[in-house]
Amino acid sequence: MxxxxxxxxxxxxxxxxxxxAKALKGNAHIKKKTRKMRTSVTxxxxxxxxxxxxxxxxxxxxxxxxxxxxxxxxxxxxxxESAMKKIEDNNTLVFIVDVRADKKKIKDAVKKMYDIQxxxxxxxxxxxxxxxxxxxxxxxxxxxxxxxxxxxx
Amino acid sequence: MAKIKxxxxxxxxxxxxxxxxxxxxxxxxLLRVSKVTGGALNKLSKIKVVRLSIAQVLTVLxxxxxxxxxxxxxxxxxxLDLRPKKTRAIRRRLTKHQASMKTVKQKKKDTxxxxxxxxxxx
Numbered sequence: 001m002x003x004x005x006x007x008x009x010x011x012x013x014x015x016x017x018x019x020x021a022k023a024l025k026g027n028a029h030i031k032k033k034t035r036k037m038r039t040s041v042t043x044x045x046x047x048x049x050x051x052x053x054x055x056x057x058x059x060x061x062x063x064x065x066x067x068x069x070x071x072x073x074x075x076x077x078x079x080x081e082s083a084m085k086k087i088e089d090n091n092t093l094v095f096i097v098d099v100r101a102d103k104k105k106i107k108d109a110v111k112k113m114y115d116i117q118x119x120x121x122x123x124x125x126x127x128x129x130x131x132x133x134x135x136x137x138x139x140x141x142x143x144x145x146x147x148x149x150x151x152x153x
Numbered sequence: 154m155a156k157i158k159x160x161x162x163x164x165x166x167x168x169x170x171x172x173x174x175x176x177x178x179x180x181x182x183l184l185r186v187s188k189v190t191g192g193a194l195n196k197l198s199k200i201k202v203v204r205l206s207i208a209q210v211l212t213v214l215x216x217x218x219x220x221x222x223x224x225x226x227x228x229x230x231x232x233l234d235l236r237p238k239k240t241r242a243i244r245r246r247l248t249k250h251q252a253s254m255k256t257v258k259q260k261k262k263d264t265x266x267x268x269x270x271x272x273x274x275x
Binding site: 056057058059060061062069071074075077078079113150151152153 | 175178179181182183185186187188189190218219222226229230231232233234235
């Protein structure tokens with residue numbers, strides 16, 4: 001980009017020079033790169049930009065249907081003598097429950113299937129590998145009535 | 154309950170199928186309770202029938218859903234469960250087209266020097 005010759009050429013060069021000088025004046029601190037001030041001895045990973053995923057294609061064509069629904073959680077109620085005792089004395093129902101179910105799921109399942117409120121749920125895994133749930137009903141529900149309604153008298 | 158026929162199920166809508174599924178599952182729960190409390194023989198034998206019908210309803214549901222998804226994803230990059238499953242090794246093989254590709258040099262050679270077959274006169 002040689003400047004054009006002639007009287008206009010000289011002013012062109014001068015214009016370029018003044019422009020460069022002005023730029024340098026403004027960025028005086030670029031000449032010397034200062035170090036960042038460190039106030040701590042440890043170096044922590046600097047936080048960088050995290051972008052959200054924008055997949056080009058979904059990995060699963062459709063989300064799976066619910067894998068452990070209410071009907072699958074509760075398998076069947078127990079009708080052993082000790083279970084009967086629990087119904088009468090402690091206002092609790094005893095269920096055999098799917099092993100993958102947790103107490104929250106059991107609570108929801110019992111509420112949905114039999115319309116009862118539970119006070120607490122205790123679970124254990126039997127030596128046979130099944131999960132047993134002791135479902136203590138709330139005070140305003142009678143375990144005996146519910147048991148009659150379910151069919152385990 | 155009448156015996157479930159699958160071709161009738163295929164005619165039903167998705168909502169219908171799902172309500173039917175719920176009813177069947179509720180019935181199965183009752184049957185399981187009766188199994189524990191020493192139920193009648195006709196109830197116990199019904200368990201197998203109900204389990205089969207639940208499976209049939211679920212099969213019809215998932216088959217129709219997959220069919221619709223395939224038409225929805227036509228001419229687009231397929232999600233992994235719609236791609237052919239075959240086996241892992243087969244999926245990693247060269248495609249037929251890839252395996253049959255030749256260099257231009259090789260193609261010319263084949264054109265100008267094809268494999269000749271000769272026959273000997275007895």
